[in-house]
Amino acid sequence: MKKIESEKVESDITTHGVNPYNVVKSLLKESVNRLGYNENIYHVLKKPMRMLEVSIPVRMDNGTLENFTGYRAQHIDILGPTKGGIRFHPLVNIDEVKALSIWMSLKSAILDLPLGGGKGGVIVDPEKLSERELETLSRTYIRKITPIIGPQKDIPAPDVNTNPEVMGWMIDEFDQLRGYNIPGMLTGKPIIIGGSLGRLEATGRGVVLTIREAAKVLDMELDKTTVAIQGFGNVGSMTAKFLHELGVKIVAVTDAKGGIYREEGLNIPDLLEFVKNKENYASDYTDAEPITNEKMFSLPVDILIPAAVENQITKDNAPSIQAKVVAEAANGPTTPEGDKILEGKGVFVIPDILCNAGGVTVSYFEWVQNSMNYYWKEEEINQKLEEKMLFGFDTVFKMREEKQCFMRDAAYMVGINHLVKAMHARGWIKDSDLSEG
Template identity: 80%
Template sequence: MAKEKQNQDKAESDITTHDHNPYDIVKGLIQESVKALGLDENVYHVLKKPMRVLEVSLPIRMDDGTIQNFTGFRSQHIDILGPTKGGIRFHPNVNVDEVKALSVWMSLKTAIVDIPFGGGKGGVIVDPENLSVSELETLSRTYIRKITPIIGPQKDIPAPDVNTSPEVMGWMIDEFDQLRGYNIPGMITGKPVIIGGSLGRLEATGRGVVFTIREAAKVLDMDLSKSTAALQGFGNVGSMTAKFLHELGVKIVAVTDARGGIYNEEGIDIPALLDFVKDGSNYASDFSDAESITNDKMFGLPVDILIPAAIENQVTKETAGNIQAKIVAEAANGPTTPDGDKILEEKGVFVIPDILCNAGGVTVSYFEWVQNTMNYYWKEKEVNEKLEEHMLFGFEKVLEMKNDKKCRMRDAAYMVGINHLVKAMEARGWIRGSDMESNHNDMK
């Protein structure tokens, strides 16, 4: 059932969050990076706000005949590099500031890994667990109808996110095609392969996370085959990350989700766990071949690699002080608060920031869009090779900036992304030479 298929992504997204506004956080990081690059405040003023934010009303007739009116959003940050791009999440905690922040992060991701897209993001305030399959389909189709005026393969390209799936994308693209009267496969990515999806897309974000962990391990001279890891969240991203880490010989000792967690000092049997959750009806924390562990205790385990793969604001001043990991790989969007970040820096933890770490998803979404445009499709091996090329390019650029500026990886990632966008602004005449000179009198 559709509800069962959503369980693992819901597990990722329901882990307790803290009261930190992600949009305020991302604006602060952009502000700091513009200053560090010696750019004029005009650059900050261009980047701090999405170019367009749409709020839509979604009245849905439920199975019992009543009508419920849901609220949806779509944020488009900047389209200077190409059409905006980003996922759609269905979650009761969706809000406009979260969607705006996620669209900004997406702009920076695409810039870092050199993809010709801008950042977009969408969401609906809903708990899909409370919907039947037909109600979920109706909501999905209604949302696409309402945002149709601002989306399309050359304007804004949606994709799956928390609590959405290839099945949901299939309903959405069908609705869009019916409105337009012909097949437009490139208007959405992350859809089923049979209707134009890309091989390798489902695994792409987790695979990209592992590429960056592998490169970080090289920097720290770590042998991954002798390393340990703990994961927060075991939805699509967390489970794929676990799969590929296990294949590299990493011993994964703990996994947590919304219901709790599991721990095995000798290493969790990842293939067995993947098989246990594959139909979406089981949570990872229900896996019997391991001990129980709380989310808080998981953060304090003496592991080499910690992977927050759930949702925003998980590594905080309360949890960061307990972290013993050498590497924190941000598979989720915005998992670390500014207070948590400072503590990790003081502890000397190598942080792989989210806008680099989890860029594999949008990278293969770009490949899917390219294949749709050509109407020619690649083998999975070719997709994975191209993904690795883009992820390594991004990692090397960020590491180079980190070493040049002697700063944190997060600051370096923001500076790489902003630099890329600034070059496009100059090329289009959005900013002039005088805008490149430092002037920060009123950067608010």
């Protein structure tokens, strides 16, 4: 059976039944009201401009024909083509994809990227597919959404349970349909066919940059802090790697199978080498004590990093969280009830639409490089990523100080403000929409 390298540990973590689309709509409405805009702004932003559902028939190895369901949401393209990942997961649903597309719009707006938000997904457990079945599924999905994607329309990328190999199949299928190479039609590709250096590490690197900036404003010394990480796929493992390089002590990580804990700090280089074997999960590592996901959330650490999927910090486990900082490396990891509890405890939350925006930023760099057919060195890409992430953090933090609000509220307001300026410039909204009425 085919195992997916890039996000293998996130695929089985449950999402506690909270609808992310309802969550994001509520946050949009609250932020529009707080900014003093007319409710018309909310009505423009609350729905994706386009939502496509497709059937994906796949001939299985046993000769049967199975028909999978796939989606592609495009939220708003006022700043540029929509952009966002494709996830393969059994819990994918239409409302999740809608929510994720809105979050992508806000991420791009916060970091001043000329992109809108998109997202795609297929309802499937890829670990139950052979490599041939997975490739057929990937190629058929991209064929079905081809009419609405392209480098100037909508640019897919990897997400949960997809990786550069899957992107390679998808771009090959798209190019065969078009009859010529179009490297900018998706990002996260293998380097040899137009991928960008630094893309695989980008989300984790961005997470660490926002943690570094948060530590500055909170007067924390990173080399004296302790961290626990939920999820050890691409994002979680890269976050661990870069935090370790800064001298941070990572005491616990968990994944779909369980977790590991070491009070004096895990040997992160050795753990990263261990999980290079695709059959190994972080929780299989023996030079540490076992720990449950629930216990990990309650550890007396300075920084907690949810790097799995949605709805992991809830009203049930938020009261036991002792961390001073929660850095949301995952999309939507905190439920509204959990968020209120963290706010009441004075936890500094680095919200997902800022914290994990490093991935879309380097995807944007990849798209730019594809457009000009000239490729930057990794050092230059990392420098540009740092500039963008620091710009985003500073802008959100200033909004927080100005409005005397929490970081999540500030991030939404920064993103909405940016989109409102573009909508007004294009005539989508009128002066009367910029004030309550």
